[in-house]
Amino acid sequence: xxxMLVEQQPLQALCTEILAKRLERSEAEIIADSLVFSDLYGxxxxxxxxxxxxxxxxxxxxIENKTDLQIxxxxxxxxxxxxxxxxxxxxxxxxxxxxxxxxxxFNASIVGVxxxxxxxxxxxxTMKAAKEGMIGFAFTNASNYMVPFGAKTPxxxxxxxSISVPTKNDYIITxxxxxxxxxxGKIAIAARDGKSIPEGWAITVDxxxxxxxxxxxxxxxxxxxxxxxGLAIMLDILSGVLTxxxxxxxxxxxxxxxEPQNLGHLFVAMKIESFMDINKFYDRVEVKIDETISTEPLxxxxxxxxxxxxxxxxxxxxxxxxxxxxxxxxxxxxxxxKSYEVDTIFIEELLSTIGGEI
Amino acid sequence: xxxMLVEQQPLQALCTEILAKRLERSEAEIIADSLVFSDLYGxxxxxxxxxxxxxxxxxxxxIENKTDLQIxxxxxxxxxxxxxxxxxxxxxxxxxxxxxxxxxxFNASIVGVxxxxxxxxxxxxTMKAAKEGMIGFAFTNASNYMVPFGAKTPxxxxxxxSISVPTKNDYIITxxxxxxxxxxGKIAIAARDGKSIPEGWAITVDxxxxxxxxxxxxxxxxxxxxxxxGLAIMLDILSGVLTxxxxxxxxxxxxxxxEPQNLGHLFVAMKIESFMDINKFYDRVEVKIDETISTEPLxxxxxxxxxxxxxxxxxxxxxxxxxxxxxxxxxxxxxxxKSYEVDTIFIEELLSTIGGEI
Numbered sequence: 157x158x159x160m161l162v163e164q165q166p167l168q169a170l171c172t173e174i175l176a177k178r179l180e181r182s183e184a185e186i187i188a189d190s191l192v193f194s195d196l197y198g199x200x201x202x203x204x205x206x207x208x209x210x211x212x213x214x215x216x217x218x219i220e221n222k223t224d225l226q227i228x229x230x231x232x233x234x235x236x237x238x239x240x241x242x243x244x245x246x247x248x249x250x251x252x253x254x255x256x257x258x259x260x261x262f263n264a265s266i267v268g269v270x271x272x273x274x275x276x277x278x279x280x281x282t283m284k285a286a287k288e289g290m291i292g293f294a295f296t297n298a299s300n301y302m303v304p305f306g307a308k309t310p311x312x313x314x315x316x317x318s319i320s321v322p323t324k325n326d327y328i329i330t331x332x333x334x335x336x337x338x339x340x341g342k343i344a345i346a347a348r349d350g351k352s353i354p355e356g357w358a359i360t361v362d363x364x365x366x367x368x369x370x371x372x373x374x375x376x377x378x379x380x381x382x383x384x385x386g387l388a389i390m391l392d393i394l395s396g397v398l399t400x401x402x403x404x405x406x407x408x409x410x411x412x413x414x415e416p417q418n419l420g421h422l423f424v425a426m427k428i429e430s431f432m433d434i435n436k437f438y439d440r441v442e443v444k445i446d447e448t449i450s451t452e453p454l455x456x457x458x459x460x461x462x463x464x465x466x467x468x469x470x471x472x473x474x475x476x477x478x479x480x481x482x483x484x485x486x487x488x489x490x491x492x493x494k495s496y497e498v499d500t501i502f503i504e505e506l507l508s509t510i511g512g513e514i
Numbered sequence: 515x516x517x518m519l520v521e522q523q524p525l526q527a528l529c530t531e532i533l534a535k536r537l538e539r540s541e542a543e544i545i546a547d548s549l550v551f552s553d554l555y556g557x558x559x560x561x562x563x564x565x566x567x568x569x570x571x572x573x574x575x576x577i578e579n580k581t582d583l584q585i586x587x588x589x590x591x592x593x594x595x596x597x598x599x600x601x602x603x604x605x606x607x608x609x610x611x612x613x614x615x616x617x618x619x620f621n622a623s624i625v626g627v628x629x630x631x632x633x634x635x636x637x638x639x640t641m642k643a644a645k646e647g648m649i650g651f652a653f654t655n656a657s658n659y660m661v662p663f664g665a666k667t668p669x670x671x672x673x674x675x676s677i678s679v680p681t682k683n684d685y686i687i688t689x690x691x692x693x694x695x696x697x698x699g700k701i702a703i704a705a706r707d708g709k710s711i712p713e714g715w716a717i718t719v720d721x722x723x724x725x726x727x728x729x730x731x732x733x734x735x736x737x738x739x740x741x742x743x744g745l746a747i748m749l750d751i752l753s754g755v756l757t758x759x760x761x762x763x764x765x766x767x768x769x770x771x772x773e774p775q776n777l778g779h780l781f782v783a784m785k786i787e788s789f790m791d792i793n794k795f796y797d798r799v800e801v802k803i804d805e806t807i808s809t810e811p812l813x814x815x816x817x818x819x820x821x822x823x824x825x826x827x828x829x830x831x832x833x834x835x836x837x838x839x840x841x842x843x844x845x846x847x848x849x850x851x852k853s854y855e856v857d858t859i860f861i862e863e864l865l866s867t868i869g870g871e872i
Contacts, residue, residue: 229788229789231621231788232591232619232620232621232622233590233591233620233621233622233623234620234621234622234784234785234788234789236788236789236790261590262590262591262592262620263589263590263591263592263624264590264591264592264622264623264624265591265622266621266622266784268789291751291752291756303809303812304806304809304818305818306811306812306815306817306818306819307809307810307811307812307815307818308809308810308811308812308813309809309810310809311805311806311809311818312806319748321748321751329747329748329751331741331744331745331747331748333741333744333745337739359812363810363812363813380738380739380741380742381695381738383689383691383738383742384738384741386689386691386821387689387691389687389689389802389806389820389821390677390679390687390689390821392802393649393679393687393799393802394649397795397798397799397802398649398786398789398790398795399789400789400790403798403801403802404801404802404805404806405805405809406805424782426592426624427592428756430587430589430592430594431587431592431594431626431756431757431758432594432756432758437755437756440755440758440761441751441755443761443762444747444750444751444755444761444762447669447762447763447764448662448669448670448747448762451661451662451665451666451667451668451669451763452665452666452667452721453664453665453666454661454664454665454666454717454721455666455721457664457665459664460662460663460664460665460669461664462747463744463747463748
């Protein structure tokens with residue numbers, strides 16, 4: 157089960173071509189970009205490995221092939237969009253674009269999305285706001301896999317939030333976190349690799365602690381303590397209850413469910429210039445970065461990192477050297493491309509640039 | 515070291531009178547209300563026990579006796595206020611009031627406060643927004659007591675956030691959390707009571723784990739893992755860097771420092787009616803509450819609670835039966851009242867209603 161080094165451009169082209177067999181090209185491009193973006197940042201759980209599951213949902217008519225986004229409400233600094241069971245990535249890009257536009261006028265704004273699907277990696281949207289000189293927020297709810305604090309059975313997802321803050325450099329300070337101790341994708345990867353997991357990540361269906369990733373995958377995620385649980389409930393209210401989407405225990409599984417997920421998201425953008433001169437802000441941010449990363453590390457740590465700093469380093473490395481993907485992931489993509497009758501030139505192009513097993 | 519049952523009204527009256535010896539009565543009333551509110555919700559670490567420390571800061575000319583709040587910027591949905599080293603509670607009440615007013619016009623708004631002081635308990639402000647049919651957020655930074663994840667020395671506070679969501683009933687769903695594993699106030703209480711603390715709450719000045727609350731008080735708070743640390747950094751940027759206040763390692767101690775803290779806060783309010791009919795929202799919130807509290811509990815838990823539900827039960831109980839305060843806290847208050855030459859009728863009134871040691 158080796159890793160292969162895959163170049164960004166042919167990987168993204170292949171994913172785009174696969175998606176474009178079913179979706180309008182403009183939507184296929186957004187989704188492929190978002191998936192490869194996730195892999196570039198080292199978040200493989202939200203990367204191209206997710207493509208097949210989404211297309212399976214499309215084949216099963218659980219998600220539309222066109223994101224027919226409608227503005228349901230639009231009042232000054234707030235708007236509510238209906239994704240009409242289209243693609244979460246497409247709806248979310250447009251929602252954040254609207255949020256940014258609104259914040260250019262009102263300085264701050266909030267845009268909700270209802271009736272959506274998994275939006276992939278949250279920072280894909282919040283970093284868009286940061287590039288416009290704004291602080292961006294993205295909240296989403298998710299499949300019903302996580303127990304509230306003190307519970308034995310789930311009644312919500314590992315609902316997630318992302319916050320991005322621009323700096324004067326290319327690096328964008330980014331928090332991108334679920335409210336579980338770890339993402340379910342990490343347990344899935346441990347299961348695939350036959351590795352045990354630490355206690356505290358998940359409980360079994362009987363409410364027992366487990367270090368077996370297979371049992372954990374059949375069981376439920378544990379929240380990041382009482383605080384993580386409370387935050388997850390709030391994120392469910394903000395992204396699900398408030399937008400008119402499904403929430404909590406009513407969200408069907410992304411993989412096993414047989415009805416639309418009807419997820420909800422909420423985006424916030426605030427214009428930094430409405431608080432202070434942006435260059436003054438950047439100077440202050442540099443002080444914050446410097447004081448944080450120069451904090452004396454504990455034994456066992458090389459140094460202290462800013463949120464999203466390590467994944468940005470990963471992004472720089474993978475952009476140059478290629479993205480390490482499990483061989484099985486690459487093979488699945490190629491099988492998918494063949495079954496979708498993608499022009500073989502895109503497969504050949506990918507294979508010709510693969511750096512071999514590492 | 516017994517507890518005494520103290521009635522809300524005479525306790526608040528006494529605190530108001532003490533404060534009114536130095537502050538304008540209107541400001542004294544807000545601060546006393548906020549402190550007693552905290553005790554009513556069982557958050558004694560932010561309650562009347564904090565009064566003396568704040569007045570000591572006033573005596574030492576580290577905080578102004580008048581909150582001369584100025585609007586520095588006001589642009590549509592965003593405003594920035596300068597508290598001019600006045601009282602955090604007074605500045606924050608007015609900031610959230612402005613936020614609510616702005617959201618009546620723009621549906622969402624964000625108000626920052628710079629050059630402020632400790633604002634007490636965050637839900638005091640977010641619950642105000644909830645009572646206006648809005649979802650309220652409050653972010654603040656705090657004294658430099660917490661280490662970032664993987665660090666041995668502090669470079670930020672246990673920065674805190676509160677979110678409140680109204681329901682159709684008196685109970686308001688409220689998350690009110692710091693980003694440390696526990697509030698420093700809890701360690702102080704353990705130290706006072708001579709009890710040990712669990713590992714993971716704090717490290718010593720040498721970066722070692724400790725269960726000794728005295729060592730922990732001399733040492734530093736640990737964040738709620740890497741995620742809590744990342745969130746704390748983001749809250750510092752939002753409330754400190756963005757507002758033009760102090761941030762991170764530059765915030766002096768509230769108790770030992772000899773210069774103004776210059777804390778920052780950020781408030782957000784979003785009008786629920788801009789997303790959906792408020793009664794429909796309330797119905798959906800009831801579903802969320804019901805599904806959460808009826809989730810099957812783990813062994814050792816009586817049931818699952820909503821955020822702020824247990825403290826709301828505490829509030830109901832203490833409002834009726836009185837607030838249990840440590841005898842030493844009551845005695846300190848009375849000493850304070852005498853030294854401030856408060857009319858003895860307020861002391862007598864408090865003492866006459868005290869329910870004795872419990």
